[in-house]
Amino acid sequence: MRSTLFSSPKKIIFCKTCVLSNQKPVTIPEFTHTKDRKGALYTKINSDGICDACKYHKLKYKTINWKEREKNLLKLLSKFRKNNGDYDCLVPGSGGKDSAFTAHVLKYKYGMNPLTATWPPILYTDYGYTNFKNWLDVGGFDNITMKPNPEVQRKLTKLSIENLLHPFQTFILGQKNLAPKIAYNFNIDLIFYGESEAEYGAPIKKNLSSLRDKSAYVAKNLKNIYLSGVKYQNLIKDYKFKKNDLISYLPITANLLEKRKNLQVHYLGYYLKWIPQENYYYAVENCGFKARPYRSQGTFQKFQSIDDKIDDLHYYTHFIKFGLGRTSHDVAKEIRNKI
Numbered sequence: 224m225r226s227t228l229f230s231s232p233k234k235i236i237f238c239k240t241c242v243l244s245n246q247k248p249v250t251i252p253e254f255t256h257t258k259d260r261k262g263a264l265y266t267k268i269n270s271d272g273i274c275d276a277c278k279y280h281k282l283k284y285k286t287i288n289w290k291e292r293e294k295n296l297l298k299l300l301s302k303f304r305k306n307n308g309d310y311d312c313l314v315p316g317s318g319g320k321d322s323a324f325t326a327h328v329l330k331y332k333y334g335m336n337p338l339t340a341t342w343p344p345i346l347y348t349d350y351g352y353t354n355f356k357n358w359l360d361v362g363g364f365d366n367i368t369m370k371p372n373p374e375v376q377r378k379l380t381k382l383s384i385e386n387l388l389h390p391f392q393t394f395i396l397g398q399k400n401l402a403p404k405i406a407y408n409f410n411i412d413l414i415f416y417g418e419s420e421a422e423y424g425a426p427i428k429k430n431l432s433s434l435r436d437k438s439a440y441v442a443k444n445l446k447n448i449y450l451s452g453v454k455y456q457n458l459i460k461d462y463k464f465k466k467n468d469l470i471s472y473l474p475i476t477a478n479l480l481e482k483r484k485n486l487q488v489h490y491l492g493y494y495l496k497w498i499p500q501e502n503y504y505y506a507v508e509n510c511g512f513k514a515r516p517y518r519s520q521g522t523f524q525k526f527q528s529i530d531d532k533i534d535d536l537h538y539y540t541h542f543i544k545f546g547l548g549r550t551s552h553d554v555a556k557e558i559r560n561k562i
Contacts, residue, residue, distance in 0.1 A: 229260045229544060238266075238274035241555040243424065245274075246545045250420045252439050253395050254448045254474055258386055266424035276424040280559040289496050296494035299433075300333050303413040310338040310365075312413040315402040317341050317530050318355030320499070321417040323506035325491050327362050329415060331509075337415075340405045341368040342397030344531030345380060345390075350515055351530025357511030369401055375468045379451045382462070386452030388544055391537035396450065396472045403440050403475040403486065412485045417502075418492035423556075433493035440488065442474045498560055499527065521549040 227233055229248070237244045249264035267275045305311040312329060314337045316322020322339070329335040339359070344351060359366050376393050383392040402414050421430030429436070442448055448455040450472055458464045480486060491497075503526045506512035515525035520535045521542075528534045542548035 229258075230263055231260075231545065232265055235546070236268045236272075238268055238277055238555075239272035240277040241274065241558045242551050243274055243276065243547060243555045244268075247424050247547055248545060249425045250439075252474075253392065253399055254442065254450065254472075256387060256389070256392065256452065257449055258452050264426070267426065274424060275427050276422065276555070277559055279421050279427050279430060282427070283496065284561075287496075292494045295433075296491075297333070299413075299489070299494075300329075300335055304335060308336070310336055310409055310411050312337045312415055313340055313402055313406045313409070313411045314338075314415050315340045315342070315398065315405075316358070317344060317398075318351070318358035318510075318512075319528075319530055320503045320506040320512055320526060323354075323358050323362060323510040323512055324502040325415055325417050326358070326364055327505070327509050328495070329491070330364070337364065338405075338409060338411065339364045339366045340402055341366060342394065342401045343368060343370055344533070345376065345394050346532035348515075348530060348532055350513060354510075354512050354530060357513075361511035362509060367405055369397065369405075369471060371397060371471050372468065375464070378462075378464075379472070382451035382453060384540075388540045389452075389537075390533050390540060391531075392451060393472065394531060394533065399440055400472065400474045403480070403488065406486060407475060407479065407483055412483070412487060414486070414488040415491045416488065417490065418497040419490040422492065422497060423552075430490075430493060433489045435488040435490065437480075437488075440474050441477050441480055443477045445473070448473065499556060500560065503527075519549065522553045523550065524553050527553070 232245045235244050235246060243266060245265050245268045247266040249266060251263050269278065303311050312335050314322060314326040314329065316326065316339060326337050326339050329337050358364065380390060380393045383389045406414050416435065419430045421427055445455050450458060450469060453462065455469065458469060459466065515529045518525050519529060521538055538549035
C-alpha cells in the first residue's frame with residue numbers, strides 16, 4: 224500500500240462522539256516540522272471508537288477534582304510569588320480570549336504580578352489589534368512585544384507555504400519559543416500557557432501533569448532544527464539567511480536553560496476547568512474583548528482565532544492536508560464541552 228502524505232494514518236476513522244478523525248495531527252515541536260512529518264502522532268481513535276480528546280473531556284467533567292486542582296495551583300503560586308514588586312510569572316499571548324483570561328485571573332484573583340509577552344500575528348486583523356490593546360489597557364498589564372524583522376518573516380513564511388503548506392508556522396514558532404527566552408532574561412521562573420494540547424486530541428497522558436514537555440521549547444543543539452521545513456544550517460548556506468535573522472525563531476538552548484533550573488512552563492488549564500465559551504465571556508467582561516463582527520470564514524463562530532488574517536488561510540490549508548476544516552474543529556469543541 225502506498226505511503227501517505229505527512230505520515231498520516233492510511234485508514235480514515237472518525238470518532239463516534241465528535242466529528243474529528245484520526246487524520247488530525249497531534250502537536251509536535253514546531254522546530255522539528257518537516258514535510259513528511261516523520262514520527263509525528265495523530266489523534267488516536269481507541270478500540271471503542273472514541274478519540275482521546277473525548278475521553279479526556281469525560282475525565283474533565285466527571286472525574287477530575289477541580290477543587291483539589293485549584294489547591295495545588297495555590298501551592299504552586301505561593302512557591303513562586305514575589306513580594307518585592309518583581310514579575311513573578313509570564314503569560315504569553317496576543318490578546319485573544321484565552322491569554323486574556325489567563326493573565327487576568329492570575330493577577331486579580333490569585334494576586335500574581337504577571338508580565339505578558341507577545342509575538343504579534345503575521346497580519347493583525349483590525350479587531351484582533353483592538354483586542355490586543357484592550358487586553359493591556361482595560362485588563363491592566365505590562366507587556367513586551369517582540370516584532371520580528373518583517374522581511375525575514377515574509378521569506379520564512381513563503382518557504383513554509385512552499386515546503387509545508389503551513390502559512391502559520393512563523394507565528395507558531397514565535398508564540399512557542401519566545402516565552403522561555405523572555406522569562407530567562409527577566410529572571411522569571413514561572414510561565415503559564417492556557418490549555419493543554421490534550422484538550423484537542425493529544426495523548427491523554429500529556430495532561431497527567433501541568434508541566435509542558437521541555438522538548439516543545441528546548442533544543443539540545445541547532446543541528447536538528449528545522450524552520451520552514453529547511454534545516455537551520457541550510458537556511459544559512461543555501462538561502463543566504465544570517466544567524467541573527469533566525470535567532471528570534473529558535474528555541475532556548477539546553478545549555479542556557481541549565482543555568483535556570485527552576486524555570487517551569489505550566490498549563491493553567493490543568494488546574495482550572497477550561498471552557499472556551501466561558502473564557503470568552505470572562506474576556507469580554509474584564510479585558511474589553513470583542514468578537515469578530517461577522518462569522519469567521521469556514522465556520523459558524525466568531526470569537527476564536529480571530530487576531531491574524533492568516534488564520535483563515537491556515538485552516539484552509541489544514542483542510543487540504545488532513546481533510547478537517549475549521550467547522551469540524553469548532554463543532555468538536557462544542558460537542559465535548561456540551562454547548
